[in-house]
Amino acid sequence: MRRRLVLGRRKGLSFTRRRKRIETSAIQAGLFWAGECILAFAIGCVLVFYFMSRLTCVGQAMEPSINSGNSVLVNRFSYAMTTPKRGDVIVFKPNGNKNAHYYMRRVIGVPGDKIQVKDGFVYVNGDLYETGIGNEQMDYAGLAEEELKVGSDEYFVLGDNRNVSEDSRSADIGNVKKSDIYGKAWFVAYPWDNFGFVTSVK
Template identity: 45%
Template sequence: MQDLNFRKKRRRQARRKKKMKKQGLRFETNRPGLRFQKEQVRGHLKKAATAANWAFQIAVVCVIAFVLVWFFGQRVSNAGDSMKPVLQNGDVVLVNRLIYNASKPKRGDIIAFKPNGNENTHYSIKRIVGLPGETVQIKDGSVYINDVETLEHIFAEDIEEAGIADEPVVLKGNEYFVLGDNHSSSDDSRMADIGNVKRREIYGKVWFVASFGSDFGFVKR
């Protein structure tokens, strides 16, 4: 009987030792050193994710800035006094290159274009007077569109030199007739060497005067 009790006691002791060993092993796997290393790894990953997020946001901002400058902030210098008083000689203007992809040029728009599409010439800045399909003629110092005197969106008055517009000028489906507001100092569609401006020759719409001075700001008319 005593031998049986002794065996039972030995078994209980053996089970306690096994249990203590298991607990000890569990403690080893969760010791503070390993936990600290895991926290360090998590911290590094979090910092890397934050840096990647910042880099992505900066890249997006740069792309947006590039698009805005490319399509809305192209700079063109105005040469001459043909657009006085709206623009002065030497004024630097911003050209919207995107607008005419979404809508057609309108009467009264001030545009920048290369005469006859010649890439070696300076940009010319004028106001659109005649639209595709219309007939333009200058009679008695006034502009006539389809034989009707037109004043709206046309700021050239008492035009002394009609040029080729002394006779009716019929515009094709992709052509525009342009004038300078200061007609007496303007080389525009009245001159045979410039003539009608084709759609593909239009660089964009002038919308902002970037030169510091009295004209700085949005084009007034």
């Protein structure tokens, strides 16, 4: 009888130890997971701080994609090894004017493209260019009234809200030189109702 009691106690102690080991393992796993999350967050903050700049969108030219007053994260190194693609939203100062505010506009024409605004719509290399964004008929053709060719290391840009946008149609801006591009508009950080990645289109 005594032997059975001793065995029962040993079994009880063994179960308690196993339970404590399981609880300890669960705590360790939780701490490890929390540590990984903190590390990932810290790395993310460093990357954002190093690679990104935070700029405020000025004006309504990029609505509805980016609204006036939106705080936008700009990747300053997007084009260090690559070139802007049609549909990207780039950030630049027109003609390298250091006193101007940063402009955010969508790339429509890349080097070698032929651009024309005809009957209120933009044509790229003779084909109607439609993106699902900014396809309203334009009142103003400006420099693109006659077909123009985008030069080497230049980009033809338009705002998504084309009838209020000052862009490559205007002589004050014209084609944007790659050397004047600050970076790529990447993410709308504020306000929350427009929070999310800036959409590139084809």
